[in-house]
Every structure is written in C-alpha cells, then in structure tokens.
Amino acid sequence: MNKNHAGQAIVDSLALHGVERVFVVPGESYLAVLDGLHDSNIDTVVCRHEGGAAYMAEAHGKFTGKPGVAMVTRGPGAANAFVALHTAWQDAVPMVLFVGLIPVADRMRESFQEFDPYAWFGTQCKRVFVLDEAERASEVVAEAFFAASSGRPGPVVIGLPEDVITHEVSDALHPVLPVAEGAISSGELEELKELLLAAQRPLLFIGGQRWTVEAASMVTRFAEENGIPVIHDWRAADRVPFHSPVNCGSLGYGRTEMTLSMFEDADVLVAIGTVPGDVSTEGYTARQENDRTNILVNIDTSLRGRSGAVTRHFVASPVAFAEAVVDLQLGRSTDWENWRSEGRAAHAAASIIPALDQLPATAPGTAHMSAVVKEVVARLPEDAVYSFGAGNHCAWAQRYFPTNTFPSQLSTRNGSMGYSVPAAIAASLESPERISVAVAGDGEFMMNGQEIATAVQYGGAMLILVMDNGQYGTIRAHQEAFFPERVSGTQLSNPNFAALCRAYGGHGETVTSNSDAAAAVERSLSAVKEKGIPALIHVITDPLHDLP
Structure with a gap:
C-alpha cells in the first residue's frame, strides 16, 4: 500500500487543524485512515461502543470549543453513533x-452494511460530505471543520x-479556514448602553457555545x-462563577421559582450566546409577550430555537460581545442592588x-445521595469538572456542584442518557x-459504563457517582403523575457497580x-488523585426517598 494515500491526507489535515485526540471504534471500512494514524502524533482512543466514542467527541467539543473527532464504521457503527450527533x-x-x-462500485446493490449517509444524517447535521474524489480529502476536512465551528x-x-x-494523493494540504466571530458595532454598543441605563430590572441570560x-x-x-444579575441557560451553568455575587442561578429543569420570576420580570433581557x-x-x-425588550447577541443569523419577541439581534459570538463590553461602565450598580440581591440569595439558598x-x-x-454529594463537594478543588x-x-x-471555572459543566440538553x-x-x-x-443514575450508567475500560486503558481518571434506586426514576415519576399506582416498564435489577468498576481496573465503593459516605468518598478521591484510576461510588438509595 502506498503510504501517500487519502487516509494519510485526512490524518495530516487533522493534525493541521490542531487535533490531538480521536475517539474510534475500528472498522474494515476505514483501514487507510487507521493506517495514517499509526505514525501520527494524534492519540487514537479506542472505545468499546460507537455511542461512547461519539459522546466523547461531543464532550470534547463542549469542553474545548474545538471540534471533537470520532471515527466509526458503516451501517451499525454509524447507527450507534447517531445518538451523539443528535446531542x-x-x-x-x-x-x-x-x-x-462501502466501496463506490458496490453502491445501490444492498451491499454489506450499506446505507445512505445523506438520508440518515441530513436532518441532524450542518453538512454531510462523501469523499468521492481522493484528491479532495484535505479540502473536505477543512470544509468540515469550518462548518462545524462557524456560525451556530x-x-x-x-x-x-x-x-x-486508499487512492494515492499529493502531499498538498488545504489550509485551515478561519472562523469569524462577528462584531458589536459602535452604534449597537451605544444602543445597548442606552437600554441598560434606562432599565430598572436588567438581566443577562447566558449560555450556548x-x-x-x-x-x-x-x-x-x-x-x-x-x-447586572446573570442567569444561565439550562445545562450551561459555568460561564459566570457559581459563587459570583451576580450569579442568580439557571433556568430549565431544577430551576428555582426566583430564577423564573427574574426571567419573566426583567425589563431588559440580554441573551448572550443562547436564545430563549x-x-x-x-x-x-x-x-412570550411581543412587547418584551429582548436583545439577542448570537452569531447564528437564523436564531434557531428562538421563541418570544426579538427587539434587536446583534450578530456576534460571546467572544466579540465580551471584547466590546468588558470596559463598559454604567454606574447604576446600587440602583439594581435589591433586584440583584434577591436573585442571588435564592440561588445561594438553593x-x-x-x-x-x-x-x-x-x-x-440505603443512603441519601445528599450524604455522598456533601462529602464530595467538601473535598473538591475550585476547578473540578x-x-x-x-x-x-441530574437536575437535583x-x-x-460549584461551577467556578469555565468550562466545568458537561451535560446534554436533549435529555440523552x-x-x-x-x-x-x-x-x-x-x-x-x-x-x-x-x-449517573443506575439506568443511565449502564448505557455506557463499559467505557471505564477505555479510561483505564488510556490513563483517564475520574470519580463516578452512581445513584441506584432500581428504576428509571424520571419516567417512574411521570408514570405516577399520570397513571398512579400502575408502575410498568420502569423497574431495574442491577449488578454490583462497585465490583464492576474494580473488574475494569478501577476502584469501587458501595x-x-x-455513615458510609465520608470514608468512601475519601478513599475514592485518593484512588483518582494518587493512583490515577477511575473510582466509582455505588450509592444504594431508597426509591421512595432517593432525592430530597
């Protein structure tokens, strides 16, 4: 096999884009790319399931702001990875x-594991490419990274x-395509300043990517x-530090009544990076009222997912907005003190x-999750993730968990387990x-808990808290609300999760x-920090009183 093949060009282009790690489940359909990775400085993290590999790539994208990269094979492999694409x-x-x-010549013949990537992924991706010309391999990588990173x-x-x-290609690589941040014009900045100066209850609503x-x-x-008080969008609670005097909590599931009230009562809402x-x-x-003053600062020109009135749309990323307002002094902090302090107090109490x-x-x-979480929080550094x-x-x-460093919260907004x-x-x-x-809950953990083996193989160390109430608890709660005393299809029989973690090479506690909580947390964090291995605490909870 000629070393100068398109698979090698793909790997070289990934390196050019600063990729340091890819998450893969190998397949015979992309052996040339795996060959290109052989002598590369890019770490190849071999995972145990395509869903786990793709989730890791998605989480890498959240954590770093740069595209996470996953590689899977055709048909079943692609289907398993779809969950992370939707996320x-x-x-x-x-x-x-x-x-x-499949090879080009085998198309449209119901070949082994054949599927149509455009039909499968077209509604849940920004772009779908199929590399039909080997010489364009580097170009396609550059276009893909640009599409993944630009705009929304x-x-x-x-x-x-x-x-x-496998086809031979030239050594030339397509250069990285720059991604624009947008901008806040001087006129927009002056307009924003005037609106805030006139406001009695201004509010920053922040989130997104x-x-x-x-x-x-x-x-x-x-x-x-x-x-100016700040509330975060759901699952985006790490932009302003948890203990900041302006942090008034988050919207979405698990929010406080005060957070929702502030969102409703604000006379000027500035949404940064996200939309209502x-x-x-x-x-x-x-x-939702049409007379609300809502300024949306968002690089997405389509404002996808928006609801309610839009007073002004500033086409700018959080980076461009931050650079524009960082030195803006309004001189009205004391005027907003009561408005701000009520929200802050409610967040602190919650x-x-x-x-x-x-x-x-x-x-x-059985034990309370509160007992374990309290011991964990007391021992964590400021920059924990x-x-x-x-x-x-999760909502509970x-x-x-104090998100005092950005980034420090990784989660899913689509409710994916x-x-x-x-x-x-x-x-x-x-x-x-x-x-x-x-x-993790017991049901959620079992969906990708086997990736602890991946962590052990590559030196990943983390603390995993598993709340075992023997059921899909969220669905059980809905079931009790709509069909009282008719539990059906939500109960689970679980293994010993602590023993399972030990079998993978990690540390396990039950x-x-x-009274078990403090010692179990101490030993588990010691295993993570001193031994560099995953540690799991299996908390057996009472299904009737698992959360306060």
Whole structure:
C-alpha cells in the first residue's frame, strides 16, 4: 500500500487543524485512515461502543470549543453513533464524525452494511460530505471543520468510501479556514448602553457555545462591575462563577421559582450566546409577550430555537460581545442592588445541601445521595469538572456542584442518557490535572459504563457517582403523575457497580448508609488523585426517598 494515500491526507489535515485526540471504534471500512494514524502524533482512543466514542467527541467539543473527532464504521457503527450527533445538533457543539462506507462500485446493490449517509444524517447535521474524489480529502476536512465551528456550531459527517481512501494523493494540504466571530458595532454598543441605563430590572441570560475562558471572564467582569444579575441557560451553568455575587442561578429543569420570576420580570433581557428556547421558557410559556425588550447577541443569523419577541439581534459570538463590553461602565450598580440581591440569595439558598436530619429517614441498607454529594463537594478543588447524563438526579445534583471555572459543566440538553461517563473520560484525558466527576443514575450508567475500560486503558481518571434506586426514576415519576399506582416498564435489577468498576481496573465503593459516605468518598478521591484510576461510588438509595 502506498503510504501517500487519502487516509494519510485526512490524518495530516487533522493534525493541521490542531487535533490531538480521536475517539474510534475500528472498522474494515476505514483501514487507510487507521493506517495514517499509526505514525501520527494524534492519540487514537479506542472505545468499546460507537455511542461512547461519539459522546466523547461531543464532550470534547463542549469542553474545548474545538471540534471533537470520532471515527466509526458503516451501517451499525454509524447507527450507534447517531445518538451523539443528535446531542451535538441540539446543543450546538462542534463535532466531526468520520464514517467508513462501502466501496463506490458496490453502491445501490444492498451491499454489506450499506446505507445512505445523506438520508440518515441530513436532518441532524450542518453538512454531510462523501469523499468521492481522493484528491479532495484535505479540502473536505477543512470544509468540515469550518462548518462545524462557524456560525451556530454543530456536527458534521464525512463519509469515507473504503476504496477511495486508499487512492494515492499529493502531499498538498488545504489550509485551515478561519472562523469569524462577528462584531458589536459602535452604534449597537451605544444602543445597548442606552437600554441598560434606562432599565430598572436588567438581566443577562447566558449560555450556548462559542465561549472561551477569556470571554467568560470578561462577561463576568462586565456583569460584576455593573451589578447586572446573570442567569444561565439550562445545562450551561459555568460561564459566570457559581459563587459570583451576580450569579442568580439557571433556568430549565431544577430551576428555582426566583430564577423564573427574574426571567419573566426583567425589563431588559440580554441573551448572550443562547436564545430563549423550549426548556428555558417552560415549554414556550414564559416571556412570550411581543412587547418584551429582548436583545439577542448570537452569531447564528437564523436564531434557531428562538421563541418570544426579538427587539434587536446583534450578530456576534460571546467572544466579540465580551471584547466590546468588558470596559463598559454604567454606574447604576446600587440602583439594581435589591433586584440583584434577591436573585442571588435564592440561588445561594438553593445550593445548600440539605442537612440529613432535615430529610426523611431511608429504609435500612440505603443512603441519601445528599450524604455522598456533601462529602464530595467538601473535598473538591475550585476547578473540578462535572458531567451529567439525563434524569431527575441530574437536575437535583447540578444545584450543589460549584461551577467556578469555565468550562466545568458537561451535560446534554436533549435529555440523552449514557453521556456522563464518556464525557468524564473526555475531560480527564484533555485536562488530567483537573478532577472530573460524573453523576449517573443506575439506568443511565449502564448505557455506557463499559467505557471505564477505555479510561483505564488510556490513563483517564475520574470519580463516578452512581445513584441506584432500581428504576428509571424520571419516567417512574411521570408514570405516577399520570397513571398512579400502575408502575410498568420502569423497574431495574442491577449488578454490583462497585465490583464492576474494580473488574475494569478501577476502584469501587458501595454506600448503604449515610455513615458510609465520608470514608468512601475519601478513599475514592485518593484512588483518582494518587493512583490515577477511575473510582466509582455505588450509592444504594431508597426509591421512595432517593432525592430530597
């Protein structure tokens, strides 16, 4: 095989785009790309399931702001990866998925694992490419990375016909395509200033993608120096520090009544990087009146997902907005003190973990999640990273984990399960100096818990909290609301999760009473920090009193 094949050009182009790590499940359909990775400085993380690999790529995109890269094979492999594409699509996360395809000559003949990538992925991706000309391999990579990163970010799929990627190509690589940040004009800045100066109840509503560490810091400075309260969009609680005097909490599931009230009562709302969508507006019911003053600062010219009135749309990323307002002084902080302090007080109160003597007693052999979470939070550094899957336990837990460093929260806005463990692995591999914590339910953990084996293989270390209530708890709650006392299809029989983690090469603890919590947390964090291995705490909870 000629070494100068299209598969090699793809790998060289990934390196040119700064890719340091790819998440793969190998397949015979893209052997030429795997061959290109052989001598590359790019780390090839071999995963145990395509869903896990694609979730890791999606989480990498959230964590770094740069496209995460996954590689899977055709047919079943592509189908398994689809769950992460939907997550990246709804969360606006840059991601590039490479999918091996059948040889060109075998198309339209019901060949082994044949499928149509355009039909499968066309509605859930920004672009779908199929590399039919080997010489364009580097160009297609550049176009894919540009599409994934520009405007409202999102996933892109590149189909790789098995034969085409073996063809000989030139050494020339397509240069990286720059991504524009947009801008806030002097006129827009003056308009924003006038609206805020006239406001009695201004509010910043922030979230979405296209943030950087610097942008988060500058927006925090702007909000704090001017005393403007901030609320975060759902699952985006890490842009302004948890303990900032202007942080008034998050909207969405698990929000406080005060947070929703502030969202409704603000006379000037400035949405930065996100839009008032389904979850934040309580199913398109909050802040829907046409006379509301809503300024949307968003690089997406289509404002996809928006609801309610739009007073002004500034086409700018959070980076461009932050650079424009960082030194803006309004001089009205004391005028907004009561408005701000009420929201801050409600957020602070909601983040206090309940004392165990204030909670109902649990059945013998079970413990409160509060007991474990309290011990974990007390021992974590300021820059810890948290990952959540889906379920009531996530909406509950995210209140208590302090997101004081950006980025520090990885989660899914589309309610997709099986995300917490792969996301924690992605974060631990990217930033091994930070403690990564995954919070999972028993049902959610079983969907991708096998990726602990991947973490052990590649030196990933994280703390995993598994809340075991023996059921799909969120669905059970809905079931009880609509069909009382008719439990059906939601109950689970679980393995010993602590023993499972030990079998993979990690550390495992089981907590069956509140008194077990402190020692179990101490030993688990020691395993993560000192031994550099994953640690799992299996918390047996009472299904009737699993969360306060």
